[in-house]
Amino acid sequence: MxxxxxxxxxxxxxxxxxxLDYLAAHVLLCLVPAFIIAGFMSSMIPKETITRYLGPKASKWISYPASAFGGFILAVCSCTILPLFAGxxxxxxxxxxxxxxxxxGPAINILAITYTGAAIGFDIAVARLVLSIAFGIVIGLAMAWIFRKEETARTLQMTEAGMFEQSAQVKPAIWVVFLLxxxxxxxxTLQIDLLTNVYAQIRLPFEINPQLRDSLSAVNLTFQGALLIILLVFIGLTAWKGFENVFSGFNRWTYxxxxxxxxxxxxxxxxEEIGSIxxxxxxRLIGEALVLTALGAVISRSFTKDELSGWIWETWKFVKQIFPLLIVGVFLAGIAKEIIPAVWVQTIAGRNTLFANLVGVLFGVFMYFPTLVEVPVARMFLDLGMARGPLLAYLLADPELSLQSILVLNGVMGRKKTAVYVxxxxxxxxxxxxLFGLLLAAS
Incomplete structure (x- = not known):
């Protein structure tokens, strides 16, 4: 017993x-801005601006880059992209x-790429970004060529649909805020000397209790990290009171x-160093202070409360949809890391072989995780000894080839198109x- x-x-x-490590290290400077950006893009950038360029009348040089950009802008998960694709x-x-x-869409949305870079490494994040765009375009071109006869007949029947003739105006302030x-x-998140160098030091006007310091050190937390987790809890509580009914007007909890x-x-x-005051x-602190100040000035002058309410609601919707799943996923990944013998992972996928990469892809098919949860799972496998090549193969396949996605696509496109796509x-x-593994080995 x-x-x-x-x-x-x-x-x-x-x-x-x-x-705790996830909340302290990855959420505040990584996911919080990413959620805000995703909500901003969803509420402020009209879908007509994106989808009008995907129609049969558009040039391939426009439609394919536009569709890739549209998937990035919409920042949706694999379950959400399916009805949008069908539509x-x-x-x-x-x-x-x-x-x-x-x-x-699900492969390179702002949340996924940001979190991948922060949790696993920017080499994997950049490879995931570049390859997802390239593969998306190549696979799209291949599918269009393979089924060109069917598509020609279909296009002739649907030229009067009119969906892609719509247009929408985007005011300049939206792009300014987006860039900020x-x-x-x-x-x-960027790790360069300009941002990481310390230019001055401040000693906190109190001493940390030795027992508290030891407790924090036991879970690899700094005082700053613990404070951030507490602030995150307060953000959640105040956001629930201030964002849930934001369309009814701003209240004090909103502010x-x-x-x-x-x-x-x-x-x-x-x-801050562990155990230090x-x-x-x-x-980084100086830069964030300057950018946030500029951001506040532009927002206060350029957007109505109705526009801000839409932005807040879309952001809050993303948080409610994704963040609880992330919490559960990270917690379970930590447990799984303790259970799974490292030798298993090292034996199956510890080297960069074609079989190991195929295993990474198959794992993505049969072990679907909601958006972003695949990242802590990938981090777990990396810690257990998985080579970075198979890890990238898993991250490329997981958002695309879950069993439920395959079943839905089968209903939308038919068996033949789905089989070719998969x-x-x-x-x-x-x-x-x-190839990524070979490149790393050669460098």
Missing amino acids: DSILNTLSSLLFAGWSSL IWKRGAGLGPAITFLFV LVAVLIVG VAIGLIAFTIIVASPK IIGING SLVALMSTSAGY
Whole structure:
């Protein structure tokens, strides 16, 4: 009985430690800005601006890059992209651009790429970004060519649909705010000397209790990290009170939540060592303060409360949809890391072989995870010894080839198109992981 309790305690502690590390290290400067950007794009950039370029009348040089950009802008998960794909394809988009949109959307949305870079490494994040765009376009072109006769007949029947003749205006302030939001994200995550160098130091006007310091060190938390987790909890509570009914008007909790978000990003920026009460004023803190100030000035002058309400609601919707799943996924990944023997992972996928990369792809098919949860799972496998090539193959395939996605696509496109699409994704993901591993070995 004692051994069972000890094992259970060890597993729970592993999950808890993983969750604390995730909340302190990846959420504030990474996911919070990414959620805000995703909500901004969803509410402020009209879909007509994106989808009008995907129609059969558009040049391939326009429709395929536009579909890839549209997938990135919409920032949706694999379950959400399916009805969007079905909608634009049924209403007149070419099969090729629609497939590109389908592939790129869940693979390179701002949340996925940002979190991949922060949790696993920017080499994997950049490879995932570039290859997802390239594969999306190549697979779209291949599907359009393979089924060109069917698509020609279909296009003739649907030229009067009119969906892609619509237009929408985007005011310049939207692009200014978008760039400033991206700057918040970049300043918070980019690892360069200008941002990481410490230019001054401040000693906190109190001493940390030794027992508290030891407790924090036991779970690899700094005082700053613990404070950020507490602030994150307060953000959640105030956001629930202030964002849930934001279309009814701003209340005091709305302003408190917005202020807490900005304040917490500032708190997350300085450098602090474990067990220390000395805060380093680095370039990241200075940069975030400047960008947030500029952002506040532009927003206050250029947007109505109705527009801001839409932005807040879309952001809050993303958070409610994704963040709880992330919490559960990170916790379970921490437990799984404790359970799975590292030798298993090292034996099956510890080397960069075609078989190991195929295993990564197959794992993505049969073990579907909601958006972003695949990242902590990938981090777990990396820690257990998986080679980076198979890891990339898994990250490329997971958003595209879950069993439920395959079943839905079968109902939308038919068996033949679905089989070809799945085969192309599996082949390219396996090959990409293998070649990426060879490139790393040669460098």
